[in-house]
Amino acid sequence: MNIFPEAVSTYAHEMDKLFWLITLFAGLGFFITIGILIYSLIRFRYSPQRKPMTFRGNTFREFRWVALGMALLAFADFYVLYDEHDTWDKMMQSVPEEKDLHIAITGRQWNWIFTYPGPDGKLYTADDVIINEPNSTIHIPIHKNVVFDIRSVDVIHSVFLKEARFKYDAIPGRTITKWVQFHRPGKYELICAELCGVLHSKMRNFIMVESEEVFQQWLDELYAGTNE
Amino acid sequence: MATHTQSFWTKYIFSQDHKVIGAQYLIVGLIMAAVAGFFAYVFRYHLAYPDAEIPLWGTLDPRTYNMLVTTHGALMIFWVAMPILVAAIGNFLIPTMLGTDDMAFPFLNMLSFWVFFLSAVVVVTSLFVPGGGFDGGWTLYPPLSADAYLNTNPDFWKALFSGGSLVILALALEFASMLMGGINFMVTTINKRARGMSFSRMPILVWFMNFSVVTFMFSVGPVIAGALMLLLDRVAGTGFYDAYRGGDPILFQHLFWFFGHPEVYVLLFPTLGVMGEIIPTFARKPLFGYKFIIGASIVAIILSMVVWAHHQFVAGINPYMAVFFSVGTILISIPFAGIILSYVATIFGGNIRLELPMWWAVGFLATFLIGGLTGLYLGSNTFDIYAHDTSFVVAHFHYTLFPITFFGFFAAFYYWFPKYAGRMYNDFLGKLHFWGTFIFFQLFALPIFFLGLNGQPRRMADYTAFETLMQDWHIQFREIATISAILLILTQFIWLYNFIVSLWKGKRVSSDNPWQANTLEWQAPSPPPHGNFEVYPEVYRDPYTFGVVQVNGTKRDFIPQNEKLPS
């Protein structure tokens, strides 16, 4: 049993590393606090002879241990923010200049619609090719910057490619542009992660990641209208 | 004193006595908990065994699954946690702890309850209207909840008597009721404290109750406006959330979460208050950092108004804004960590009596700690991109809201039962109930973290369509979670039995102050009569004077707030 699904995009590993960093901090916080709690419960069990301490934490001397705990948490918090910043920047703030492939992916009840640029290589022109059927498989090339325009025609959906650690909502009236680069070939399930109605759990398509040549071949067949 | 005789109706139904009203809220809340718990059993069973017939239910189609999940969430938060933690505990305790006879506005108090009752009736009715109950998620996200994209000219009455509209109406009534109740709490606190009870001598629970209702009052406005607009979209065909008519679905998410995040604190504060009373009493030690806790809560309330968009990191929010909300979110962890650590510091160095209420308090601290710490993963905007809308979130908020609601309630229940029932519960059954609840809850929620981390999305009727979500260990973990959830629910029958039997047949308490606590409610008779006190108490000190002291020649480790010492 692996905790995460296999990491197949360029930023997936960074996100997994972030998970372990947070786990380190959270685990420390958990075991220290629970340790003190259990120690106190055993060490200070009731006895009629015991004279309990009476400090109230009103002076800094008494308060310092709690203050230390808060300071440690603050440190952990900000360290996580600092550490994740590059990843965040990569994923969210900078769509690469060089778009190797630009696809529109549109949610509808209940399948994803994919729009590929036509032979002219540009999206949103007359020769775009639209794939709109449940359980369809689209192909994308490996080691390339694939840019998705995410949108929806009816309710909110959410594009979730768990192996790529890629998830963004598809919202009617908006276009959210995000990118991903796969570095492992394979066929990945595209899940809808936002409740979108009765058949939400059946909203499934596939993304096939393959080498440039195989992808080109698929694309040519797509243009020729000959692939199944 | 109230000496007039009362008929059955004015005594138990249209009562203006805060204790009866508290009991009424409690009963409605518990009935709703039973409904919501039963729904949880049905859909958890379905998740573990997608093809099986569900005992006591039958088969489950995806639409009904969505409806059950939606209703479970809405009921548990608004019709279980809100009435039990805020309204019931607040009603039972605020006037007695302040040493007074009743709320500032007894009639308004009664009215709040009946508006709440009406809201409960409406929300239950919404399950049975033609077209079925609402199935769009308790977060009510439009356009799914608005049906606006299909529906520009709805039939008004038909749309009004549909599941979704009735849920919104019920919410509006519930909010109105809680606002009235909250105003009552605040006015009572300001005006009706006993002589000598300055603000700095108030029990921490009364502070927390007021924080709770203040937070509610300051955050609920936007969601009321937003919900009205949603209702209009449904019944009048407006396009407030319809992107094709200039509206904006994200707008609702902002309005909803502006309220939604503080709402968690609305529920957390009463429980922190309960723990703040129980822990010093059983640790026989003054509450650590009384003033600090109050200050930290105020900071948290202010911060809670600027964190809402952390629920929208994947919803196309501006990435720079997301960093701002992420900072706010992690900042807010700090005051709460301080409060939890203050409670641990109260336990440290005490003379600890491990009675049942203390078990619940410790269980709360341990469980809630996991809930709080897993919030770090979701507060991190980057990791949230992956974890958002997965079962990790489900496990996280069950790890916060379950201890808040149920550990909070049961701690309060066992602690104050001798006072308000005048009888003792069965301690053995109570311990059994505690360990069952504690263990089965962990076994129920822990596997869900791992399923979520492995990419299992939440709110899915079944995972059979996705091969990668049907690995052997996935199926086993779902089974463990489901079986534990069922055992967790069954454990509650031990409590119910204990409650009912102890209420009629429990041993009468020999002392009005069985835990040797200092707050004023323990100075009233058990159970307190209408009007609470025979002689209204006057307060001479703070409520946490514990430790070995010499009082009138006898050795004792507590001094009640109203005990006058010879100078």
Place this chain on the structure above:
Amino acid sequence: MQSTTVSLRRVPQGRLALWLLIAGELIIFGSAIVVYLLLRLRYPEWGAEAAKTHLSLGAFNTLVLLVSSYFAAKAHEASLKKLKGKVLRYLSLTVLCGLIFLGVKSYEYTEKISHGYTFTSPKLVEAGQGAAALFWSFYYFLTGLHALHVLVGLIAIGFIMYYVKNNKHFHRVELVALYWHMVDLIWIFLFPLLYIMQ
């Protein structure tokens, strides 16, 4: 024994409760207005729609509400001295103003509706001006919610007048006057936002 004799009682409770109620109401209206403003910034074309509202009638209504607030304040003043006749006279004037306000408002509504500017304005939607239609949704939502508060205020004043007539609860005149001032205040925000901001 009344609890008031044992408690620290500092603030008149009715007033305290009413201030809290007003705070709650202002947050509800405030958030609706913020939402309106955010969308107003997104859609400059709303200016053209706002120009279609009846500015002079809106201004007249503003005046009517201001005057009514004055009467309410006068009634409060009189209630302190328990001048029954004066209180009743001023409260009736307040009610009269409230009714005029509602009358004018309904006239405005009928006029707008007859021109096709309704809650949903299907004509505008069909013409592809969905955003313009949304302005009218907000117009009716905000003014309607406000009118509802006027109506509630009128009913409350009615109750208070009944009490005062029976020489009871003079102090409640203050409460209803406070509430009425709030209703007035909300309108003073709505008027420029919906009528003037073109």
